[in-house]
Amino acid sequence: MSYFKKDKRAYLLLADGSVYQGYHFGCEGTTIGEIVFTTGMTGYQEVLTDPSYCGQIVMQTYPLIGNYGINNSDMESSKSWVNGYIVREWCEAPSNFREAGTIDAFLKSQGKVGIWDVDTRQLTRKIRRQGTMNGAITTEDVFAHKDALLEKIRSYKIVNPVPKVSVSKLGWFYERENRANHVALMDFGYKHNILEKLLQFGCNVTVMPWNSTMEDIRELNPDGIMLSNGPGDPTDNIQVIDNIKRFIDYGKPIFGICLGHQLMALANGAKTEKMPFGHRGLNQPVKDLTQDRVYITSQNHGYAVVNNTVDPSVGQITHINMNDGTCEGIAYPDIHAFTVQFHPEASAGPNDTRYLFEKFTDLMERGQEGCL
Template identity: 40%
Template sequence: MKYQTKRKALILLADGTIFYGKAVGDKEGTAFGEVCFNTGMTGYQEIFTDPSYFGQLMVTTNAHIGNYGTQEDEIESDSVKIAGLICKNFSYDYSRPAADQSLKEFLDKNNLFAISDVDTRALVSYIRDHGAMNAVISTDVNDIEALKLKLKAVPSMEGLELASSVSTKEPYFVGNVDAKFKIAALDIGIKKNILRNLAKRNAYIKVFPYDASYAEMKAFSPDGYFISNGPGDPEPLQQAIQTASDIIANDETLFGICLGHQVIALANGVSTYKMHNGHRGINHPVMNLVTGKGEITSQNHGFAINREETEANENLEITHVHLNDKTVAGIKMKHKNVFSVQYHPEASPGPHDAEYLFDHFFEMIQKKVY
């Protein structure tokens, strides 16, 4: 379906800068969030449903979005998690035979407001120079002062706890109940493909809410523990940090990804900080310092752990480094079966260079348990 007349729309950044575009479809709308960009050429459906993006206005740098439609199996959670979409060219038609519906139908079903016809190169360049910040996208182009007042009331991502907004409310199970391994996973924004990667390695997983204690997880009698990715600032997640500390203190096998990586660092006394504009894309280069091999990785995070504090911590070793800016991309504890990475080995979307980390997790479990 094509729309001949498009409503005017704008992007108003927290510093007062304005970019203009047109509303996708024919509806009016307004959405607030932290503006960020993803450089992936494919995988928009997985990105839009990734809980790690909760509360963010997503700018896609690829020139065309929607051209291959959407497919029911290509989601990472039960709904769209981004706050709004900003793109250059929005394709109302799609050409992939395997698609279930158009991206427009998918976004309408999830009640997501999107704008297109934006000079995304100029917008991304501005964000790169001035950093991620709150913004509003809206068709209410004639009352900018009112939008500015509403935007001022939107809380900063720094200090914002969002895991409770995306975590499961009740525990649930994934995989074969007769599987060889049992994994207790702390859901602070978990992606479905992480659970698929655990399950296909002969694991039965019990997924726990973000505020579950070590005692609650231990009652499942798991062979290993996992802390997921997720949105927001890690430092307010005091219960998750305590749970990680208890898991570590009891010599359990533990693996963390992204927000889970930051939680494990905080449990070891290493602080985190908000990055200038974060890492979001599917071609981020990482060096594995243990093997000396490079990896192309999928990344999605706006916070990182302090490198100087990590290097000074006698219990930690840096295992992976981001080659673009030398930020810490992976750590392990020297005398514990604990490790974590600041990227997505399950990819989805992205390369599979780092999928070996799941194998490493189960190798650690097997050496300790069997």
């Protein structure tokens, strides 16, 4: 167990000036980010490699992390995007038939600073009361440089993360034999499981950079467009929102997930707002209003579409979060599009929300005559 490794102190300094002492794992050094918490009991490797966490220091509320190690199959992208990692305890002797290393070794390989033996329960309560805040993890003497570090922490902001996480080249093509539909996957920080689900549902997929234009889409001539998840404030993506308006005019079916859901709403005149501490975990209850049924969903977002700003003549709210009533899905019948805030590819149900991918493929197969 990790208590044998209490060999070097690390410190967590929050923007309010409070200091949490723990021990370091991963790399040594100092890192600054927006501190968020996720409640999943499993899936820590997916968290570490989810591009939506770009610029953030992630805390796991579940007390033991790393017990099944790191493997080569559960990567949601090619690298880790978190700025830092906070856990109560990590396991130095994982046991799993797929295990290829420890979480400590993985953090070191990715150049990420971590801290453990922190009271994550107390820290979670603070964030729930005061809201998400910036902070820093450091293996240096925090008390000797506290004021200077606090100044950096308080001025920190996640700036333009989408271009950082997106592919840079046009048209990464994934093809399998006898595919019926071709999807343009707009990469705002897509998770690999989204691509895998599209392939499983009989699609060829071309991954497009975040700033792909209508001309790029027209040249590709896909059967449908997928707007992926991604990091940051959706309102910062002015160019993307403008491009989505043109995608809408193109008339092909559109399916948006997470950030894609927010961007689609903004393109249709709705507004978004930052949540106090967001939804991050594997057990968020969401009600599908069209089915009068509740699903357990996987989520990772700090912004939400403001319910009363959705024009009912343009979009219809189809899903709501059962905990706080926030918007979790919108259908746009006149433009053959729909979006969800949660992650249907993440299999929290485990397969309950696969019907959304079925709906998307059905729309593509029926073309512009399809209806939601």
